[in-house]
Amino acid sequence: MTDTESLAAAPLGLRPADEVMQLERLGSLHATRLSFVRSLVRQMARQRWQISRERFDLDANGNGTAIYRLQTPHGRYHGVMFAQPLDDARRSDRVIAEAWDVTFGMVEGDVDDSLLAQMAANVPLQEAGRQHPRVLVLSRANKSLRNFAHFVEALSRGEQPDPAWLTRVGYLYRTTAVYGNGKFGIADFARLLDNPDFRGPFSAQMAGVYLLRHFSIEQVEHLAACRSPSTACPLATELRRYLGIGNSTGLGMAPFLINHPQLIAQWIAQRETALTLALRQVPEEADRVRLIALTRRALTHFEETVTEDAEQSERNAATVAALPDVLTWLSSVPLEPDLWHQLVEWSARALPLEAQELINTLLIELYPDQVDALEDRMEVEENLDLEPDMPLIRLRQLIETHYGWALAHDYASREGSYWFWYRSAEKEEPRLGVRHEEPGAEKEMPLAIGPRVARTHQQVCAFLEAHPRATVVDFLLEHPRHKRSRATHPDAGQGALWRYPRQPLAS
Amino acid sequence: MKVSYNELQGLCRKAFSGIGFEEGDAADAADMVAWMQCHGLHGVEQLNRGLDYLLAEDPEALTRVIYQDGDLAVLDGQGLSVLRSISLATELGFAKARARGLSVVKIRRCHNRQLIMGYLSRLAGRGMNITAFWRNAQVPLTEQVVGFRAGHTTPEVRVYSVRDVPEENEPNDGITLVMANHVELLPSLDPDHDLDLLAHHPESELLACRELALKEGIVVDDAIWARLKTLAHRILVESSDASRGGAGAGVNDND
Numbered sequence: 201m202t203d204t205e206s207l208a209a210a211p212l213g214l215r216p217a218d219e220v221m222q223l224e225r226l227g228s229l230h231a232t233r234l235s236f237v238r239s240l241v242r243q244m245a246r247q248r249w250q251i252s253r254e255r256f257d258l259d260a261n262g263n264g265t266a267i268y269r270l271q272t273p274h275g276r277y278h279g280v281m282f283a284q285p286l287d288d289a290r291r292s293d294r295v296i297a298e299a300w301d302v303t304f305g306m307v308e309g310d311v312d313d314s315l316l317a318q319m320a321a322n323v324p325l326q327e328a329g330r331q332h333p334r335v336l337v338l339s340r341a342n343k344s345l346r347n348f349a350h351f352v353e354a355l356s357r358g359e360q361p362d363p364a365w366l367t368r369v370g371y372l373y374r375t376t377a378v379y380g381n382g383k384f385g386i387a388d389f390a391r392l393l394d395n396p397d398f399r400g401p402f403s404a405q406m407a408g409v410y411l412l413r414h415f416s417i418e419q420v421e422h423l424a425a426c427r428s429p430s431t432a433c434p435l436a437t438e439l440r441r442y443l444g445i446g447n448s449t450g451l452g453m454a455p456f457l458i459n460h461p462q463l464i465a466q467w468i469a470q471r472e473t474a475l476t477l478a479l480r481q482v483p484e485e486a487d488r489v490r491l492i493a494l495t496r497r498a499l500t501h502f503e504e505t506v507t508e509d510a511e512q513s514e515r516n517a518a519t520v521a522a523l524p525d526v527l528t529w530l531s532s533v534p535l536e537p538d539l540w541h542q543l544v545e546w547s548a549r550a551l552p553l554e555a556q557e558l559i560n561t562l563l564i565e566l567y568p569d570q571v572d573a574l575e576d577r578m579e580v581e582e583n584l585d586l587e588p589d590m591p592l593i594r595l596r597q598l599i600e601t602h603y604g605w606a607l608a609h610d611y612a613s614r615e616g617s618y619w620f621w622y623r624s625a626e627k628e629e630p631r632l633g634v635r636h637e638e639p640g641a642e643k644e645m646p647l648a649i650g651p652r653v654a655r656t657h658q659q660v661c662a663f664l665e666a667h668p669r670a671t672v673v674d675f676l677l678e679h680p681r682h683k684r685s686r687a688t689h690p691d692a693g694q695g696a697l698w699r700y701p702r703q704p705l706a707s
Numbered sequence: 708m709k710v711s712y713n714e715l716q717g718l719c720r721k722a723f724s725g726i727g728f729e730e731g732d733a734a735d736a737a738d739m740v741a742w743m744q745c746h747g748l749h750g751v752e753q754l755n756r757g758l759d760y761l762l763a764e765d766p767e768a769l770t771r772v773i774y775q776d777g778d779l780a781v782l783d784g785q786g787l788s789v790l791r792s793i794s795l796a797t798e799l800g801f802a803k804a805r806a807r808g809l810s811v812v813k814i815r816r817c818h819n820r821q822l823i824m825g826y827l828s829r830l831a832g833r834g835m836n837i838t839a840f841w842r843n844a845q846v847p848l849t850e851q852v853v854g855f856r857a858g859h860t861t862p863e864v865r866v867y868s869v870r871d872v873p874e875e876n877e878p879n880d881g882i883t884l885v886m887a888n889h890v891e892l893l894p895s896l897d898p899d900h901d902l903d904l905l906a907h908h909p910e911s912e913l914l915a916c917r918e919l920a921l922k923e924g925i926v927v928d929d930a931i932w933a934r935l936k937t938l939a940h941r942i943l944v945e946s947s948d949a950s951r952g953g954a955g956a957g958v959n960d961n962d
Binding site: 294296330333381382383384385386387388389390391585586588589622623624625626628631633638639640643646671673676677680 | 922943950
């Protein structure tokens with residue numbers, strides 16, 4: 201049994217869930233080498249995936265159709281892009297938008313004329329279209345107009361764009377939704393479970409976005425060439441590598457986090473397992489040198505990072521301020537077998553949260569041989585089935601052990617139940633409303649776990665008074681409303697431990 | 708029109724919420740319909756047939772336990788669709804079989820009974836052998852037997868007519884569930900009886916239907932889909948200028 205397998209089988213030494221699942225700490229996690237994009241890119245490189253241009257019918261304004269073939273050792277896919285003119289007044293990143301600069305789909309298999317015609321008629325409509333069941337990913341994106349203009353202008357003159365533009369906005373396109381798993385008629389995720397290319401969570405979506413990134417580069421180069429055929433040049437490799445894809449609202453994340461507790465727990469558990477594996481390694485001088493180099497690189501990255509969010513800017517500044525101390529510490533402390541433990545303990549005492557988690561991320565980065573296998577453990581068979589024969593007293597204990605935060609909250613006060621999520625009739629966009637002020641609270645989406653757990657607990661206690669030997673199913677037959685309350689599922693203690701702010705958020 | 712499994716499940720869940728189902732019931736009922744449909748057992752059509760009943764049902768009515776002991780339970784389904792809370796009756800049988808090795812649960816007075824297969828599939832997946840049996844009140848009398856092997860989420864289904872039936876006046880609106888923790892219960896037809904096999908869906912056939920549904924999509928009737936959408940719309944909140952500020956990016960994004 202390898203280290204990874206033994207740790208996964210008996211994950212002793214992981215940080216406690218109460219610490220890791222605090223929202224503030226979760227919000228401080230950085231992307232690691234186990235993040236989905238990193239895993240996908242490693243897979244693409246390892247298996248030498250090939251992307252080739254099958255069609256590129258764009259006019260001088262960059263509008264038209266492009267098709268890219270993605271060939272893997274196991275299958276063939278096509279990214280089909282539809283770029284179209286978009287009036288500035290209609291360019292919105294909201295779900296409620298109805299037109300975009302580019303819409304696209306990634307298809308399993310080949311794209312013949314009939315499928316292309318079907319996609320041309322439906323993909324640009326996005327949610328309003330009926331999509332083909334061989335489409336794995338459906339998405340759309342809007343341009344960063346400033347970057348587009350600057351890139352085209354520079355390339356058409358035969359010059360490279362100023363990299364500083366990319367540190368401010370790191371993309372040419374930002375997606376405003378990336379749909380998978382059966383949305384609007386596209387393929388169900390279940391179709392991919394036996395597909396070695398895309399059976400991991402979100403890997404098909406990431407591949408679709410990668411194709412969009414590729415298209416964005418070829419589109420600006422095309423525009424530059426159209427503007428000035430004699431002087432235009434391609435984008436430099438370094439800038440191509442620096443270029444990303446933006447993402448817009450991320451609104452779907454709120455319901456997703458609540459509705460997939462086992463999946464989220466699995467992802468976090470793999471990251472924590474990776475950290476534990478890294479901490480178990482006895483560092484050599486070369487590892488210390490590498491960690492110093494990675495810390496310097498991270499410092500540069502954070503110094504260059506620009507964000508409009510004031511609070512995140514403050515946190516980034518705090519990280520930048522802290523990293524020189526980390527470099528000093530790493531350079532001055534003797535190389536002892538438990539150096540990494542010493543580092544983590546010191547950082548917990550001395551550093552802001554985001555810097556602590558950055559160090560954890562960099563430690564994981566040091567040990568690809570130990571941690572990369574964990575990327576194959578990101579899937580989980582989601583199952584919130586009841587355990588009907590569980591003694592009700594056991595359920596009560598689970599709630600009291602793991603949901604103390606939910607039981608201690610005051611839900612009766614205005615501040616204690618301030619927000620509610622609902623779906624708007626406008627394209628079913630999830631929105632936040634203020635209870636007691638805005639209409640729709642009676643149609644609240646069932647995302648607030650705390651009050652439901654508290655209500656369930658109250659009724660469980662009352663039921664146990666009269667039926668001390670009752671089972672969960674005995675209780676539910678009398679109180680079926682609690683059936684899907686997170687607390688009535690046996691994984692109550694594992695999957696859903698994060699805490700929810702129930703008070704007004706700071707503006 | 709063609710829809711995906713996830714899309715069907717999602718719309719059904721919203722439609723059931725729109726009808727007034729609690730969240731857990733809505734999710735379970737949606738799973739039951741989508742499971743039936745993707746296994747070629749016409750879940751959407753079954754739902755459509757019972758939809759008017761569902762809309763007229765008292766949402767506060769509960770399936771009641773009339774009698775139970777360690778390994779036997781009799782419940783009154785109150786004339787409700789199995790989509791509404793019947794899952795708990797099956798969970799009761801599951802709990803008893805786990806405790807006692809074998810259980811029998813009789814659910815009286817319920818309709819839309821075909822759809823219970825979708826929930827039984829989940830129990831079988833959790834390691835339970837299950838046989839479900841019910842009679843349809845028609846002439847000639849038909850009986851349906853559904854058998855799940857523990858760990859298999861796809862059953863074998865048989866429907867047959869019975870010509871030689873002793874006279875009795877019991878209503879044919881119930882379901883009998885037999886669950887066994889350790890013993891396979893797969894039924895087979897007795898050749899000595901005068902039975903006409905009307906339909907036989909072996910596990911392999913249903914699995915092939917599921918595979919095809921995932922590959923090619925699921926065909927549903929446009930009118931039924933539109934009706935479900937109308938019901939699902941009930942859970943939405945009308946939009947206003949003020950509510951547009953309640954989420955996401957700005958309404959116009961030109962950077």
